[in-house]
Each structure stands twice: as structure tokens, then as C-alpha cells.
Amino acid sequence: MIIREASLQDWKQIYPFFREIVAAGTSYAYPEDLNSEQARELWMGQGRTVVAVQDGLVLGTAAMGVNRPGRGNHIATGSFMVDSRHSGRGVGRALGEHLIDWARAAGYRGIQFNAVVESNTVAVKLWSSLGFQIIGTVPGAFKQLDGDYVGLHVMYLSLLD
Known part of the structure; x- marks a missing residue:
């Protein structure tokens, strides 16, 4: 497995599992009615993909x-999606480790995930194993x-x- 910059051509493979993950309603608060172009702009338009x-x-x-931005630009963030057909194979961990390495190399002082759904125990366990700490929980958010x-x-x- 290699991790590389995403291209517009990759979107054809990303969108089906993006749509599936959003529709499941367990980990992302994105609108469920996004068409492919709207979803691509949302996912690939937020920074480095x-x-x-x-x-x-x-x-x-x-x-x-x-x-x-501005006075908060020393803290990185990230969002992750793994095709369900490939879950349990270390893809999420590899992407998480990639984010950590990238953020360190770019000079960030930390990484903050703003919205990890508490019932998404797989994600919470993964991020905890990579050293992330829960610093707060917004009840019922x-x-x-x-x-x-x-x-x-x-x-x-x-x-x-």
C-alpha cells in the first residue's frame, strides 16, 4: 500500500465509499444529499488530500x-474514510500515521480532531492508540x-x- 496525493481521477473511486459512509450516519455530519461534485468539493477542497x-x-x-486559520494555524486537523471492503487491513492506521508525519514535517505543534463520534469506537480506539487524547466531549452533538x-x-x- 502506498499513500500519495489524491488526484481528480481518484474521485471516481472515492465517491462510492464517501457516499456509503455519509449515508450510514454514524461518523460524519455531512449532508446526505450531496451530489458527486458537491461531495468532491467538500472532501478535496479542505486542504491536502x-x-x-x-x-x-x-x-x-x-x-x-x-x-x-490565523492565530490557530499552528494546529493541524484531518478527516479519514476507508472503503468498507478494505476495513481491518490497517488502512486507517496508515493514513493516521501519514497525517502525523506530515504535520510534524510541516511544523505543526499539534493535531486536533474536532468531532470524533463517541459511538465510533473503532475510530476512538485507533486515534487513542496513536497517542491522541480525548480532551472533551460535547454531549449529544x-x-x-x-x-x-x-x-x-x-x-x-x-x-x-
């Missing part, structure tokens, strides 16, 4: 960049498809050694 690829097949993707409200964790990793 990469893909994890094996044998020409996109297994997952990550979008990364500055968490807040995420409405699941079934109408239940769950918290959103703010997770943080200091890059100061």
Missing part, C-alpha cells in the same frame, strides 16, 4: 490541513440516523517533543 492505494485501487482517503444523540469527542495529539 491523500489516498491509500494498492494495485491501482483506492482503499481509503484522508483530508488534512490547518484546523483554524451528533444525531444518528436512528434519532439518538451521542457526543462528539475533541481529540488532540501534541507534536511537541
Whole structure:
């Protein structure tokens, strides 16, 4: 598996699992009715976007960049999606490690995830294993498809050694 910058040609492979993940309603608060162009602008228009690829097949993707402009531009953030057909193969971990390495090399002082759904235990476990800490939880900030409200964790990793 290699991780490289995403191209517009990669979107054809990303969009089906982007759509599936958003429709599942368990990890992203994106609108469910986004067409391909709107979804592409949302995902690929937020900073640096990469893909994890094996044998020409996109297994997952990550979008990364500055968490807040101006006086907050020393903290990075990232968003991740892995095609469900390739989950459990270390794709998310590889993308997470890539973000950490990229953010360190770019001189960021930390990485903040603003909205990790607390019931998304796979993501919480992964980010925790990479050194992220839950620094707060906004109760009931995420409405699941079934109408239940769950918290959103703010997770943080200091890059100061």
C-alpha cells in the first residue's frame, strides 16, 4: 500500500465509499444529499488530500490541513474514510500515521480532531492508540440516523517533543 496525493481521477473511486459512509450516519455530519461534485468539493477542497492505494485501487482517503486559520494555524486537523471492503487491513492506521508525519514535517505543534463520534469506537480506539487524547466531549452533538444523540469527542495529539 502506498499513500500519495489524491488526484481528480481518484474521485471516481472515492465517491462510492464517501457516499456509503455519509449515508450510514454514524461518523460524519455531512449532508446526505450531496451530489458527486458537491461531495468532491467538500472532501478535496479542505486542504491536502491523500489516498491509500494498492494495485491501482483506492482503499481509503484522508483530508488534512490547518484546523483554524490565523492565530490557530499552528494546529493541524484531518478527516479519514476507508472503503468498507478494505476495513481491518490497517488502512486507517496508515493514513493516521501519514497525517502525523506530515504535520510534524510541516511544523505543526499539534493535531486536533474536532468531532470524533463517541459511538465510533473503532475510530476512538485507533486515534487513542496513536497517542491522541480525548480532551472533551460535547454531549449529544451528533444525531444518528436512528434519532439518538451521542457526543462528539475533541481529540488532540501534541507534536511537541
